[in-house]
Amino acid sequence: MKPIYITTTILSTVLFLSSCAEKPKESAPVEETPKMETFEVKKEKLSTELTMPAELVGFQQVDLYAKVASFVKELKVDIGAQVKKGQLLVVLDAPETSSQLSAAESRLHSQQSVYTASNSTYKRLLETSKVEGTVSTNDLEQAEARKNADFAQLQAAKASYREVQTMLGYLQIRAPFDGVVAARNVNLGAYVGPSGKGSELPLFTIQEQRKLRLSVSVPEQYAGYLNVGDEMHFTVKSALGQIFSAKIARKSGALDTKLRSERVEMDVINTGNELLSGMVAEVVLPLHAKDSTYVVPKSAVVTSSEGVFVIAVENNRTVRTKVQKGREFKDKIEIFGPLTAKSVLVKSASEEIKDGTEPK
Numbered sequence: 001m002k003p004i005y006i007t008t009t010i011l012s013t014v015l016f017l018s019s020c021a022e023k024p025k026e027s028a029p030v031e032e033t034p035k036m037e038t039f040e041v042k043k044e045k046l047s048t049e050l051t052m053p054a055e056l057v058g059f060q061q062v063d064l065y066a067k068v069a070s071f072v073k074e075l076k077v078d079i080g081a082q083v084k085k086g087q088l089l090v091v092l093d094a095p096e097t098s099s100q101l102s103a104a105e106s107r108l109h110s111q112q113s114v115y116t117a118s119n120s121t122y123k124r125l126l127e128t129s130k131v132e133g134t135v136s137t138n139d140l141e142q143a144e145a146r147k148n149a150d151f152a153q154l155q156a157a158k159a160s161y162r163e164v165q166t167m168l169g170y171l172q173i174r175a176p177f178d179g180v181v182a183a184r185n186v187n188l189g190a191y192v193g194p195s196g197k198g199s200e201l202p203l204f205t206i207q208e209q210r211k212l213r214l215s216v217s218v219p220e221q222y223a224g225y226l227n228v229g230d231e232m233h234f235t236v237k238s239a240l241g242q243i244f245s246a247k248i249a250r251k252s253g254a255l256d257t258k259l260r261s262e263r264v265e266m267d268v269i270n271t272g273n274e275l276l277s278g279m280v281a282e283v284v285l286p287l288h289a290k291d292s293t294y295v296v297p298k299s300a301v302v303t304s305s306e307g308v309f310v311i312a313v314e315n316n317r318t319v320r321t322k323v324q325k326g327r328e329f330k331d332k333i334e335i336f337g338p339l340t341a342k343s344v345l346v347k348s349a350s351e352e353i354k355d356g357t358e359p360k
Contacts (some may be wrong), residue, residue: 036359037347038313039300041339043292048329050285054216054234056268058207058277060177065202067170069193070094072186077204079184083175089204092171092192101168104161111157115150122147179208182277207277212268214246216283217261222327225287226251226264234283239274244281287327289334298333301325302349310335311346311353318346318357 074091077083122143129135183205186192193199214234218226230248246266255262264285268275300310301323309320326334346353 036318036353036357038344038359039296039347041294041296041341041343041345043341044295045289045292046295046327046329046332046334047289048287048327050218050222050287052216052218052283052285054214054281054283056212056214056236056275056277056279056281058179058182058209059211059213059267060179060206060208061182061277062176062206063202064089064173064176064204064206065194065199066092066173066192067194068092068094068097068167069191069195070097070171072188072190072192072203075184075186075188077181077184079181081181083179083181083206085175085177087175088172089175089181090173090186092173094168094171097164097167097171101161101164104157104164108154108157108161111150111154115147115154118143118147118150173203175206177206177208178210179206181205182207209273209275209277210270212270212275212277214266214268214281214283216264216266216285217256217259218264218285220255220260220262222285222287223251223255223262223264225289226285230286230288232266232283232285234281236275236279236281238276238279242274244268244275293326293334293336294339295332295334296345297347298328298331299348300345301333301335302351304351310337310339311349312339313344313346313359316358318353318355318359320355 070092071094072090073093076088076090083089122140125135125140125143129137129140181204183202185201186203191197192203226248228248228251231245232248233243233245235243246268248264249267250265252263296310302309302311303325306320307322308325309322312319312321321337321339323335323337323339326336328334346359
């Protein structure tokens with residue numbers, strides 16, 4: 001029985017190996033090179049939008065201080081009050097200045113009397129001198145000199161009196177323009193003046209709010225697309241869902257040395273006082289190209305460690321061409337480089353496509 005067992009085992013092994021050898025071999029899948037889609041570049045005027053934060057400020061704003069050391073005698077307005085140009089806001093009291101005015105007035109009257117006397121003396125001597133030998137030339141000249149000196153002293157007294165009067169005028173502080181009292185930092189009896197703690201804060205801050213300035217700092221690369229008169233839209237958080245519009249009124253014409261941006265201002269007519277000075281707005285600035293430029297799909301531009309380039313097709317071979325990127329809008333991008341209207345580019349470019357590849 002033992003030999004029969006061995007023979008059967010060998011036969012089974014031979015049949016198994018034979019069946020394995022008869023199985024057909026599976027062929028490896030052949031990878032097809034993807035087709036390169038190409039297109040001809042075209043020039044067009046790309047219009048984009050730039051959203052920037054901006055600040056609303058009063059068209060005019062001024063901080064009012066006391067020029068004369070004094071005390072607050074009367075407060076005529078309070079915070080939030082609407083004021084007119086020339087309206088009295090506060091009355092100050094400075095007893096020393098009032099005394100100075102009385103003294104200056106007394107000196108003025110005294111000097112007027114002195115000048116009147118010397119002038120009369122000179123006139124009498126002048127008339128008398130017309131008779132030969134009655135008045136010496138020296139006496140006449142001394143009288144004239146005394147009259148001129150007294151006249152100069154009179155003019156100085158008048159100037160001193162006007163100066164003190166002007167200082168007294170500073171004790172009544174009036175509104176320089178129509179606006180609203182945005183801040184008040186004094187109370188009755190408070191000491192105010194050009195020095196000391198009374199001068200740290202302004203008495204009042206007046207803002208013109210019927211017309212506001214909307215100021216925005218535009219980055220250097222976009223500043224050239226904006227022009228005076230361009231209309232733009234903006235929103236504020238306090239009026240959700242409401243869109244305001246304004247036109248560019250002025251540009252600074254220079255770049256800020258810190259931000260490298262140009263200050264652009266719009267005038268906003270604040271109808272109904274819906275907007276307040278100090279609000280932060282979101283401004284949508286329209287950027288319209290002045291000239292046509294090459295605009296391509298974003299997928300055609302490659303940014304790598306080698307730089308920014310597109311893949312052009314020349315003589316049925318690919319060539320990497322370095323370009324500069326401009327503005328972007330949705331799936332398009334503006335490029336600048338050695339291209340022509342007949343240039344053909346690969347639509348889906350990548351670093352894997354080497355120079356000299358034949359597009360299929």
